[in-house]
Amino acid sequence: MSWDSLLQTAFIISLITSGIRLAVPVLLAVLGEIITERAGVQNLGLEGIMALGAFAGFAAAFTTGSGIIGLLAGVLAGMLLGLLMGYFAVTLKVNQVIAGISLVLLGQGSANFFYRQIFGVSQRPPRIAGLPEVPIPFLADIPYLGGILFRHNIAVYFTVLLVVIVWVLLFGTTWGLKVRAVGEHPSAADTSGVDVAGIRYACTILGAAFAGLGGAVLSVAQMKLFTENMVAGRGWIAIALVIFSRWHPGLALAGAVLFGLADALQFRFQALGFEAVPYEFLLMLPYILTIVVLLAGGRRGAAPAALGIPYEKE
């Protein structure tokens, strides 16, 4: 292939379209973690939560034949691990880094264990139908833009909607104000009658639900199957993007789309047999880009003041 074909409009449109699609699982995890961390809990278990969400989503979609039920199963799996994280972080007040790392192992291990136990290992893994593409009437027919923005499955639209919802929730509602108070100054929030533990539990479970949904989107809507290690670091990339986004849903969208584009580029180059660069280097691209982005955006100053610190009532 040549540089000319790279620059053809069709190629660029399909690149951006799949970049947006690939951004969705990561974006969901980032949005969820922003909620959790805004309340002062650092949940490093995203990678494991996404893995269990991916398995639960696949298994439910396979059994019921419905992609939507698959996504809901992913949400449920996420909430379960979120509850566990909440119990360790809020009730037991343990070290959140260690609890998060254990959650990664627990999520990955149980996803792989149950998948192998139920579906076995075969050359051709079972597949599911996935989610249908839903073109939005009229808008989908706009030249160029229609294909990029308005011909996706509903998980993509829903995720964009969630960016707005989380934004409004955190910065435009009383509940959001309480969440941020709990993350910045829990003792002051407590004095003014805010239920610190309750808010932290809610935000940890909600955040994990988002990550579980992200995992399910990965297996149900994108790969249409489950494989071990399919999350491939997206949970950790999400944690980096939370820092890049300065705990704000708007920047999270930008960061996730950037990651999605790098991922899409890597897939395209591999598919086209772009031999100037060995494909392993292309595979490295999203991870290296994430580190660069982390350095560009990340200063601890923007973090919630009480992030990762258990609240002890005096």
Add this chain to the structure above:
Amino acid sequence: MTQRAALSTTGQRPSTAMSLLLKGSPILAVILALLLGALIIAAVGVSPLAAYQAMVKGAFGSPRALTQASLRAVPLLLISLGLVLAFRSRIWNIGAEGQLYMGAWAAALFALSFPDLPPALMLMGLLLVGFAGGALWGLVPALLRAYLGANEIVTSLLLNYVAIFWVSYQVRLPMKDPTSFLPQSAVLPASASLPVLPGTRLHMGVILGLILVPAIAFILWKTPLGYRLRVVGSNPNAARFAGINVPLHIIIVMVISGGLAGIAGMIEVAGVHHRLIQDISPGFGFTAIVVALLGQLHPAGALLAAYFFASLVIGADSMQRIVGLPVALTEVIQALVVLFVLASEAFRRRVRRVVG
């Protein structure tokens, strides 16, 4: 020397998070994790008794099994000893997997580039090069954390993927054995084979691990570095006031920790596979995190925990063969062990508060 006495010599009250790591109940945690594991096994319709019987027999039933578990414990032990140092300073290195890969790659490259070195020089070289490979890979997140404030948890973890793809590339193109269809390097020269204990299959790595246990304990409790480790870990602000160069400390600790992971990679290449292969590690770098935590961040504890988890994996292999349960169960049990260690400490703290 006991943990508590050691800590008191710093004149610091250990913070909550630090004491969490030091006073849980590891044995109780293991028992509870295995019990919960039994429930999971029963839930998928297999007899837990039969499964655990197969596991124990597979792990301890023959001299061969004991040898296998010992060899499997070596990389876990080496990596976790480095993590003991890092975690005690609250430097969360979770990039040991990548550091292992880079050590393995550097060692293989060295052995294949200088095949005519006499065995003694070769072994010295392997040790140095393996250490350097892992240490340099650990240096990257250390520098990013020390001077740019980047979270080392995220950077060290993401660098794992880069290292793994790097090794995949190396064995697919530049270092590929031309006589093989598989992506793997040529066989290393005989001089690069780690010597084994006469009459056994136990290679020199076992000895190295056993020597390093007291060595790391010595560093921890008898050297200025060990003192700094404990101060930085319990109170970074106090460390700054005490005149400790915290960025430099982060770098030293990450270099040692990465270097030990690199040596683990070198041992897998020179002692086990005798060539560089694509999947040189089945997740040693991650299991070692659990080993360090279960071992209560104590070198001797790490030794016991490393052997325990190695046996768990060896046992799980035969459990899979005999009762058909997936090996991934060990990962679940590992996670449960850490969670129970954390929980037992939290409950102990609560009881203390009520009683005292």
